[in-house]
Amino acid sequence: MTIIDRSSTGTDVTLAGVGTPAYDREQRVGFFTDTSVCIGCKACEVACKEWNDVPADGLEFLGRSYDNTGRLSADTWRHVAFVEQPVATPETQAVSGMRWLMSSDVCKHCTSAACLEVCPTGALFRTEFETVVVQQDICNGCGYCVSACPFGVIDQRKGDGRVWKCTLCYDRLRGGQTPACAQACPTQSIQFGPLEQLRERAATRVDALHQQGVADARLYGEDPADGVGGFGAFFLLLDRPEVYGLPPDPVSTTRDLPGMWRMAGAAALGMLGLAAGSLLEGGRRA
């Protein structure tokens, strides 16, 4: 097993660090989570909870790796996945060691966000930064977004009834600040900035990793042509997305909605015809 060089991210230190973030109010911003430099410290989880006042969601011992958070939820808006797997040598198939994969998951802030599209109250909206946020004074807890999200990100908070998820620190963005998780990340695994800039930086980084021999490095969610129109928060992964608990080819359910309405319209007309044919046949009642 080889050790990935986690020392060089190929990024501009000042950009993701403390100081004035380089973005305008009119730009689409997002996250580039480079999991090749994630050390699994969970500073992002803690910073997110602290800043956003997210309530505690129990103290579980999952007993499978250095991850006792488990998953994103209404009360966990950053989750550090910690994959621990035995590794075999290709020739002998014998287990020759272990590998660790760490990745900080978050809401993807999809370009075509199914959660937002199906929301019947307008509680979910797109901000001026093109992020997706829930207005808590509007949400009535219908739960439609929960079933619509192809990533299983948004969820209902128990005892509260409304749905909660990452806001990409909307309040901090409005104040010209970097989101709490990116600010707290000690290795620049979580990079924040204008999306266009992040995409360029990610392309450079994945090329560099390929040259270093990390052939499994790949970008996930950077492509605007994918099933959700590209993520506002995309990733560099070191294995298939499903290994990290991410769907390999997510598609926004609302892409099929026009066809569904057409089919329902046809079925509705069919129902009217069927009922009329059954009930009105034979003239006046016997």
Added chain:
Amino acid sequence: MPRAERRMVPDVTPMSYYGQPVLKAPTWKWPIAGYLFTGGLAAGTSLVGASARIRRDRRLASAASAATLCALGASSAFLIEDLGRPSRFHHMLRVVKVTSPMSVGTWIFSLFSALAGASAAAEVGERAGVPERVARPAAAVAQVGSALVAPALATYTAVLVSDTAVPAWHDARRQLPWLFAGSATASGGAMGVVLSAALAPCGGGAFAAGPRRMAVAGALVEVGADEAMHRRLRSINTGDVAKPSVDSAYATGQPRRLARAARACTVGGAAAVALAGRRDRPRTRLIAGAGALSVLSGAALQRFAIFHAGRASAADPVYTVGPQRLRLVPPAGQP
């Protein structure tokens, strides 16, 4: 530079992170499955009521009107009860969004309820002294109006559940509207049979011919669409040995039991409704009435089967990841 980290344990890439589901479990509880049934029942029954009104069978029209209102009352209770914040149910009326089947459905439900309510109010008004020439046309117009909205009420719920990331619902999106339409038609016809059986004394003539035809025709569409749905779901492979297709969500446990019971009730009930005999006799009423109750149970069980199969398909990452993986990398030997 070191060589790449290649091929870990060869091609047993797990379906997910420590076997956890990729999707969140739907927050919807049994009242939503209940509503799928009562909404369809209200729609189907209003069609029976409107046709009775057109045929000047005022007793059946009134009874159907009352039954529609009961089904609507149950529907409202189910829908509001299931909200995380029931006191905010009126937030549904803030916007009109065609991208949200729930928003569209809220407006369909509201329009339907207003018309069904107006029809019933006009009838009550007539009894309370409103002149007949005002009350009767008002009741008729409102009842026929509600019947024209009814098919939308019966089918939008299919779009509602299909427009999710839940595999067993989304992948059935082309069949579910027909299934729901058939099921609602069967329910309405069956309710018409039950009401007819309860209303008039036995006096020869044909017994509830229209509602019976409707119940049987609806049941046939329901069963046909159900078959088509399962064939469609069977065609979506997961690449898993134990759960080879999305239809496997129906293969075990509660979804399987519910689906089997639904089929038995629908087919048996429709057969009884069809074969009970034409003439209005006590025996005919008993057999057709019992068959109609069985059709109603079948429709309800069918909705619960679909509801629980959806939950099962969301809970297992195989149904989420499997088809997506095959979509990206088709197995060898396939185009």
